Amino acid sequence: MNAANTESQIKHHLIKKDYTSAFNLIVEEYKERLYWHIRKIVLIHDDADDVLQNTFIKAWRYIKDFKGDSKLYTWLFKIATNESITFLNKKKKKNEDSIEPYEIYLSNKLEADEYFNGDTAQKILQKAILKLPEKQRIIFNMKYFDEMKYTEISEILDTSIGALKASYHHAVKKIEEFVKEL
Amino acid sequence: MKKTFNISDNGFSIPENYFESISEDIQTKINEENLYRRFGKKIPFSVPLGYFNNISAETFTEKKPAIQLYHKLKPYLSIAAGIIIIFGIWQLLLTNIDPDTTKFSKLNTDTSKYLNTDSNNKLTLNDINMTDISNELDLYIDNTDELTLIEISNEEEVKNIEIDSEEIYNYLMDYADESEFNEIIAGL
Numbered sequence: 001m002n003a004a005n006t007e008s009q010i011k012h013h014l015i016k017k018d019y020t021s022a023f024n025l026i027v028e029e030y031k032e033r034l035y036w037h038i039r040k041i042v043l044i045h046d047d048a049d050d051v052l053q054n055t056f057i058k059a060w061r062y063i064k065d066f067k068g069d070s071k072l073y074t075w076l077f078k079i080a081t082n083e084s085i086t087f088l089n090k091k092k093k094k095n096e097d098s099i100e101p102y103e104i105y106l107s108n109k110l111e112a113d114e115y116f117n118g119d120t121a122q123k124i125l126q127k128a129i130l131k132l133p134e135k136q137r138i139i140f141n142m143k144y145f146d147e148m149k150y151t152e153i154s155e156i157l158d159t160s161i162g163a164l165k166a167s168y169h170h171a172v173k174k175i176e177e178f179v180k181e182l
Numbered sequence: 183m184k185k186t187f188n189i190s191d192n193g194f195s196i197p198e199n200y201f202e203s204i205s206e207d208i209q210t211k212i213n214e215e216n217l218y219r220r221f222g223k224k225i226p227f228s229v230p231l232g233y234f235n236n237i238s239a240e241t242f243t244e245k246k247p248a249i250q251l252y253h254k255l256k257p258y259l260s261i262a263a264g265i266i267i268i269f270g271i272w273q274l275l276l277t278n279i280d281p282d283t284t285k286f287s288k289l290n291t292d293t294s295k296y297l298n299t300d301s302n303n304k305l306t307l308n309d310i311n312m313t314d315i316s317n318e319l320d321l322y323i324d325n326t327d328e329l330t331l332i333e334i335s336n337e338e339e340v341k342n343i344e345i346d347s348e349e350i351y352n353y354l355m356d357y358a359d360e361s362e363f364n365e366i367i368a369g370l
Contacts, residue, residue: 020243027239035234039227049233056242118226125221144214145223162199169206172213179220 007072019063026063026076027056034080040141041084043106043126045115051087055080070155077156081138088134103130128178132171139164140171 006029013022034055039048058079066075088102095102107127110116118126129137138157142148143164150161157164 020239023243024239027237027242031237032234035229036225036227040225043227045227045229052237053242056239060239060242115228115230116226117228118224121221122224122226125217126226144217145225147223161197162203165203165207165210169210172210172217175217176213179217 010072011068014063014066014068017064023060023063026059026072030073030076031056034076037077037142037146038080038084040145041081041138042087043110043130044113047087047091051080051083054083054087058083074152074155078158081156085134085138106130124179125175128175131178132174136167136171136174139167140175143168144172 006025010022010025010029013019013025031052035048035052038051038055039045042048042051055076059076066072092102095105098105100108107130110126110130111123116123129140132140135157139153142153142156143150150164153159153164154161159167
């Protein structure tokens with residue numbers, strides 16, 4: 001079954017108010033895509049697992065309110081992105097008393113993470129991405145790794161295409177500079 | 183010179199400001215290509231074995247009752263917490279800010295056995311016996327001389343007290359006015 005078919009099937013369940021069947025399909029269809037989207041933002045597997053759970057719990061709680069004006073895919077990615085940002089902000093707040101910034105802490109933790117299996121070059125790239133401001137980092141991941149279209153990113157992040165292009169341009173430039181320094 | 187197309191020429195249109203940002207877009211693409219050649223696009227993360235197989239809709243819908251119960255109770259919990267805080271502050275004010283009130287209430291407890299209200303709801307004194315007074319004085323009077331005076335306030339003992347004239351004279355000089363003084367002297 002392709003993604004378009006699944007999406008129309010989910011919408012069909014929603015119209016019939018069969019929320020349980022709709023939610024079963026949502027989880028099966030989107031669990032991996034949402035996980036990787038979240039993982040690229042929070043980096044650590046355990047954290048990504050927590051955020052994925054929060055995302056689906058929220059999706060289940062508000063599934064009755066989903067109007068179908070936007071794509072289901074956009075709606076879910078929006079929830080996942082917001083949950084990831086909320087999670088990172090909480091972690092940063094907890095880390096306020098620490099001398100090292102949360103990004104440095106994450107960078108160090110990444111090296112020790114048993115579920116990080118990249119080579120040295122990929123480690124360098126991830127460390128460079130971590131130096132970007134939060135929103136620029138999310139835009140870079142969505143464009144560079146997921147190859148999403150600016151129109152899709154625009155819907156998920158509620159940002160104009162012009163602003164996204166500018167943000168991505170700066171992100172790529174900064175990463176090039178970071179990796180040159182290393 | 184920039185060349186633009188419009189719908190009237192050939193039916194095509196372009197996004198707003200397309201040509202204004204094209205040089206920046208190309209530059210971004212070049213930098214992106216450089217990154218790709220050096221790092222690739224492989225995501226360097228993995229997950230525990232069978233992780234995605236263990237994720238099912240039931241995992242999240244089972245949590246529903248607890249979440250819904252919390253959300254239903256949330257406004258009531260806030261109100262209850264507010265009432266408790268206000269009650270706590272009120273109690274704190276009563277006990278700490280007005281210490282006299284506390285003392286007074288203690289006094290009321292002690293003296294309640296002497297006080298009564300009559301049929302018109304007016305406050306009256308109950309019968310007070312000598313033992314009660316003695317007990318109260320034992321509690322509040324420290325001065326030995328005063329206690330001695332009270333202890334000898336028995337009529338027989340008073341008769342046996344010997345007071346010389348000089349003591350009487352000194353007392354009268356200290357406390358009596360002139361008319362009283364003359365009256366007492368005349369009596370002697």
